[in-house]
Amino acid sequence: MKKVFFAALVFLFCSGSVFAQSEAQNSEEELNPKTGFPVIKDIPYIVFDEGLSFASVTRLEKESGRSNFVWTDYMIGAYFAIQSVNIKPVDSIIKISAYYPFAHDFNDVEQLAKQTLLYAFDLFAGPVFEASMWEYVRLRYAIGLHYMYQLSDEYHYHYLGLGLIAGLDLPVAHRWNIIVNGGFDLDYPNLGTNKHVQPYDYSWQYHFDVGVRYSRKKTNKYSYVRQIKKLF
Numbered sequence: 517m518k519k520v521f522f523a524a525l526v527f528l529f530c531s532g533s534v535f536a537q538s539e540a541q542n543s544e545e546e547l548n549p550k551t552g553f554p555v556i557k558d559i560p561y562i563v564f565d566e567g568l569s570f571a572s573v574t575r576l577e578k579e580s581g582r583s584n585f586v587w588t589d590y591m592i593g594a595y596f597a598i599q600s601v602n603i604k605p606v607d608s609i610i611k612i613s614a615y616y617p618f619a620h621d622f623n624d625v626e627q628l629a630k631q632t633l634l635y636a637f638d639l640f641a642g643p644v645f646e647a648s649m650w651e652y653v654r655l656r657y658a659i660g661l662h663y664m665y666q667l668s669d670e671y672h673y674h675y676l677g678l679g680l681i682a683g684l685d686l687p688v689a690h691r692w693n694i695i696v697n698g699g700f701d702l703d704y705p706n707l708g709t710n711k712h713v714q715p716y717d718y719s720w721q722y723h724f725d726v727g728v729r730y731s732r733k734k735t736n737k738y739s740y741v742r743q744i745k746k747l748f
Contacts, residue, residue, distance in 0.1 A: 558602040563734050565695045567727020569595040569613050571638070573666065573675075575705055576718045587622055589666070591615035591636055595725050597695075599644060601734055606643045609658050611681070613638035613723075617666070629669055636666040638723075640679045640699070651738045654685035662701040664721070671710040675719055677703030683725070687736035692728065699723035 546555045570592055577585040593615035600607045615636040620627040642660015649655065662679030665672070683697035705719035 560600060560602040561733050563599050563601060563729060563731045564597065565599075565693070565727045565729035566594065566596045567695065567725055569593050569615070569723060569725045571613070571615055571636075571721055571723045573636075573664070573721045574719065575716045577714070578717045583623065585623065588620070589617045589636075589668070590619040591617045593636075595638075595727065597727070606645070608642065609640075609644040609660075609681070611638075611640040613725075617668075631669055634667055634669075636664060638662075638664045640681065640701075642679070644681075646685070651687070654687070655683075656685050656697075657682040662703060662721075664701075664703070671714070672708045673705060673710060674707035675701075675703035675705050675721075676707055677701055677719075681723075685729075687739045689739050689741045690735055691730055691732060692739075693731075693736070695725065695727040695729055697723070697725040697727075699725070 547553065548555050571590075573589045573591065575587045579585060593613055595611055595613040597609060597611040599609040615638065617629070617634045617636060620629060640658075640660060640662050642658045644656060644658040647655045658681045660679060662675070662677050664675040666675070667673075679699060679701040681697055681699045683695060686694040686696070688694050699722070701721040701723070703719045703721065706715045710716070
């Protein structure tokens with residue numbers, strides 16, 4: 517019984533010491549005289565990247581007793597992304613893309629578009645996470661909401677679902693980075709004018725982006741150009 521009592525006293529003493537130390541550290545933090553809260557040392561800011569993008573959009577209609585109907589559109593375009601830095605508890609990213617559908621097929625058979633003016637707009641938004649591989653490469657991945665509008669020969673498509681982005685952030689120079697992204701989206705495709713005439717069972721998309729980022733705030737301590745100069 518004495519051992520249990522003694523152990524309890526030691527636990528309470530240690531807990532009190534840790535709590536007192538934590539309180540002392542909090543009291544030593546520099547406070548903002550206007551707000552009374554601790555000063556934000558890592559000031560939040562945003563960075564931008566932009567580049568070229570490729571996408572393939574697939575719509576599937578299930579059939580019984582025969583092969584399914586599968587439509588695929590191939591698109592090329594450009595993207596623009598905004599990413600927050602030092603936002604607590606997690607940073608976020610918004611990516612906007614514009615596409616021109618240049619090829620189409622139905623069950624792997626090429627289809628010719630009847631209209632020349634066809635286009636699509638894509639939007640992704642969600643939290644983003646980053647990890648570094650010894651400063652040589654930074655890994656970036658995000659999961660969030662995905663929306664796409666597409667004008668086809670027959671319908672105005674509206675896709676809504678979840679998306680995933682996984683990419684590489686390559687520190688080329690002190691302020692320059694090359695961005696390489698791959699993405700996958702799983703959407704509900706029956707929010708447009710096709711919902712009553714030709715509803716689909718599934719829709720999914722693949723994306724591939726190559727872009728650049730220039731930032732004066734989010735600079736690279738280590739970069740490929742700087743290390744190559746040191747070698748020579």
